[in-house]
Amino acid sequence: MNLLDLIIPPAFAAADGINSDPSGLSQLILPGLLLLVMYVLLIRPQQKRAKDHKALLAALKKGDEVVTNGGVVAKVMSVDESFATLEIADGVVIKAQKQGINQKLPKGSVKI
Structure with a gap:
């Protein structure tokens, strides 16, 4: 066939x-x-x-502990329209876009 x-x-x-x-x-x-x-x-x-x-980005406030898209663990120092100031170590402060924040951590996760 x-x-x-x-x-x-x-x-x-x-x-x-x-x-x-x-x-x-x-x-x-x-x-x-x-x-x-x-x-x-x-x-x-x-x-x-x-x-x-x-x-998550709308609810972001001072004192929150976050992880950025790059894996940096930080504490939020201040938040404005499109940027957040993050403390990643004692006296080390960076400014990052809010869109770069990936997740919020529970309180006490960051030991600075």
């Missing part, structure tokens, strides 16, 4: 209109399901993380 014997008869049957959906709805179901799965698995979790990060 040849592989073409399995492929060609169904192709001719589809060309004749046998077993074909005249509305084309079945052709839209698979791409629609694919878009739904992409939204649920990729887009929605990313939106949730972005919302949580924005809330």
